[in-house]
Amino acid sequence: MRELMPELEDWLKDGERVAIAIVVSTWGSAPRPAGSYMAINEDGEIAGSVSGGCVESAVVNAAKEVLKNQKPQRLHFNVADETAWNVGLSCGGEIDIFVHAADRSVLQDLLPKIKADLPVAISTVITGPDAGAQSFAVASSNGANADQSAVISALPAVNKTGDVEEFVNPIHPSPTLIMIGGVHIAAVLAKLADEMSFRSVIIDPRKAFASKERFEHVKRVLNEWPQHAMDELHLSKATAVTSLSHDPKIDDPALIAALNSPAFYVGALGSSRTQAARRERLRAAGVSEENLDRLHAPIGIEIGAETPEEIALAIMAQVIAEYRKENKRQKWRM
Numbered sequence: 001m002r003e004l005m006p007e008l009e010d011w012l013k014d015g016e017r018v019a020i021a022i023v024v025s026t027w028g029s030a031p032r033p034a035g036s037y038m039a040i041n042e043d044g045e046i047a048g049s050v051s052g053g054c055v056e057s058a059v060v061n062a063a064k065e066v067l068k069n070q071k072p073q074r075l076h077f078n079v080a081d082e083t084a085w086n087v088g089l090s091c092g093g094e095i096d097i098f099v100h101a102a103d104r105s106v107l108q109d110l111l112p113k114i115k116a117d118l119p120v121a122i123s124t125v126i127t128g129p130d131a132g133a134q135s136f137a138v139a140s141s142n143g144a145n146a147d148q149s150a151v152i153s154a155l156p157a158v159n160k161t162g163d164v165e166e167f168v169n170p171i172h173p174s175p176t177l178i179m180i181g182g183v184h185i186a187a188v189l190a191k192l193a194d195e196m197s198f199r200s201v202i203i204d205p206r207k208a209f210a211s212k213e214r215f216e217h218v219k220r221v222l223n224e225w226p227q228h229a230m231d232e233l234h235l236s237k238a239t240a241v242t243s244l245s246h247d248p249k250i251d252d253p254a255l256i257a258a259l260n261s262p263a264f265y266v267g268a269l270g271s272s273r274t275q276a277a278r279r280e281r282l283r284a285a286g287v288s289e290e291n292l293d294r295l296h297a298p299i300g301i302e303i304g305a306e307t308p309e310e311i312a313l314a315i316m317a318q319v320i321a322e323y324r325k326e327n328k329r330q331k332w333r334m
Helices: 001-011 057-068 080-085 104-115 146-152 184-195 228-232 248-260 272-284 309-332
Strands: 018-028 037-041 046-047 073-078 094-101 122-128 134-138 158-163 162-171 176-180 199-203 220-222 239-243 265-268
Touching: 001 018, 001 037, 001 046, 001 104, 018 057, 018 122, 018 162, 037 057, 046 134, 057 073, 057 094, 080 228, 080 248, 094 122, 104 122, 176 184, 176 220, 176 228, 184 199, 184 309, 199 228, 239 248, 239 309, 248 265, 248 272
Parallel strands: 176 199, 176 239, 199 220, 239 265
Antiparallel strands: 018 037, 018 094, 037 046, 073 094, 122 134, 122 162, 158 162
């Protein structure tokens, strides 16, 4: 849902009617997981994807019918079906897609919650007399509502009560990428993080290096020493930390905090010789061997990167790889 927001906000502002297509179940090698969304406006313009291109044209046609007659449709594509071959689902999978007219009032309330990075669960009735009805719940920040929090921490699922089926899709807060040091690599990395739906934060006590003007894609710019800023940020299992300043006075305090935190990724720029000296300093500062082994250094996957742009790409690729591993362990998704 997060990837649809720019178009949805524009369409709602223009008063356009919108249909929403949701992947509610998959089998085999379906290209998009359950919980994937696509939005279609009255002109047939689309945002998002439900199959990576395999069945989009058929879904757009169904969406136009839904907007015309206000009757939701449930579509099933299977490689054994002639219809599936006609729309291009020839990759050996099956997919169920529910298409319904969006409730403007629900979307107008929901989108600001997602934009504010609150954890929400979107519920859509997919069978029964109220098919197409939508609602959502927001997890309380203090965990007061245990049932609500449990739903939002779960995976997308179809819940059945009698003859009524409801698809519940949790939308979790964006993962966070913290960059230590306002260097050229960080400026490029911030742009990549934004494209990958990561919230990015830059920490550098040197205002000349880290400014909002220089880092327009960054959500927060903190001109503080890392030992103070890291306490303020509350690192979690959805946090990645990249140390890029090349200055031990800035990098080391950040790495100590990150390696002793639940952050799913910690990486540091520098050669193998630099890393050996760094490990000795971190070890002397009390970082355990187990936590030292969590450090990705030299940072990034090995692609022979030389330019700041190539190095940022290598770093982002490694962050994504580790995020997906953590995603599978924790069973949460973007």
